[in-house]
Amino acid sequence: MIEINPSPIQTIRFRGRSFWIKRDDLLHPILNGNKARKFHTLLHTPSHLYRRIISHGSIQSNALYALSYLTKQKGWHFDYYVKTIPKFLKCNPHGNYLYALRNGARIIENQSLPEVLQEGDCFVPEGGAMKASEEGIAQLAQEIKDQMGEENPIIFLPSGTGTTAYYLQKHLPYEVVTTPLVGDEAYLLEQFRALEGKKRLPTILESQKKYYFGKLYREFVEIWVELRQTTKLTFDLLYDPKGWLVLTAHLPRFEGRSILYLHQGGLSGNESLLKRYKREFDEDFI
Numbered sequence: 001m002i003e004i005n006p007s008p009i010q011t012i013r014f015r016g017r018s019f020w021i022k023r024d025d026l027l028h029p030i031l032n033g034n035k036a037r038k039f040h041t042l043l044h045t046p047s048h049l050y051r052r053i054i055s056h057g058s059i060q061s062n063a064l065y066a067l068s069y070l071t072k073q074k075g076w077h078f079d080y081y082v083k084t085i086p087k088f089l090k091c092n093p094h095g096n097y098l099y100a101l102r103n104g105a106r107i108i109e110n111q112s113l114p115e116v117l118q119e120g121d122c123f124v125p126e127g128g129a130m131k132a133s134e135e136g137i138a139q140l141a142q143e144i145k146d147q148m149g150e151e152n153p154i155i156f157l158p159s160g161t162g163t164t165a166y167y168l169q170k171h172l173p174y175e176v177v178t179t180p181l182v183g184d185e186a187y188l189l190e191q192f193r194a195l196e197g198k199k200r201l202p203t204i205l206e207s208q209k210k211y212y213f214g215k216l217y218r219e220f221v222e223i224w225v226e227l228r229q230t231t232k233l234t235f236d237l238l239y240d241p242k243g244w245l246v247l248t249a250h251l252p253r254f255e256g257r258s259i260l261y262l263h264q265g266g267l268s269g270n271e272s273l274l275k276r277y278k279r280e281f282d283e284d285f286i
């Protein structure tokens, strides 16, 4: 059985200011970050209840790798639906895609999800955007409350589906602040509402420049390198760069408040992104 223990909080200094970092990247070598939180319930489901997990999403997603590992531990089959597998990746498998294959994931391209589930099937929506993710995120909220004591910090995290931000806000007395990576503010609000709606919602901040999810931007890799050099911490290269750009751009708004940045793990995704950055800018960033 995989044991997930509370993750530590540490302080860093970045651009002349200090930040608390909740190190969910340290939860476990593979099952870490918000995927470990979201799949907590699945991890604690008795093996005999399911035979197969069915999910879908992008080909290099952290959820793909996390689920492939989890299903392997459980002895469940794992079918993962993607639009298409890029040719270069098929010829040269690497990153989360490769690790998921090694864990026995069946990656299915160009097919729609099965319309009817069979007995023993469990469907996991893209990125774990589901009610079942609440329990693990509520546990994260409890850890943060226990660790922060009398502090009243702002909790900052970048969002994909917004599931982590939404349930954190539901279970925390502090203000949760996020920025959307996929789509805009309207999309993220829709995601929040699809989970439950009506509850107190996280604050959404935007960048001035419009960024497209999964695209490469020089300022993304630059702030990622700067963080790595000045804090000695490695962040995720897909979500965290926009997270830090937006957070640092809005700092005057948080004058006098302490800020806790949630490190959501996902470092296994950096391998394929670094390869893409190297090809795009013809430069080694580490």
Ligand SMILES: *Cc1c(COP(=O)(O)O)cnc(C)c1O
Residues within 6 Å of the ligand: 033, 034, 035, 062, 063, 127, 158, 159, 160, 161, 162, 163, 164, 165, 236, 239, 240, 264, 265, 266, 267
């Ligand atoms: C999945 C993931 C996210 C997005 O989480 P949501 O709950 O979908 O908003 C952010 N950062 C990292 C590192 C992730 O792996």
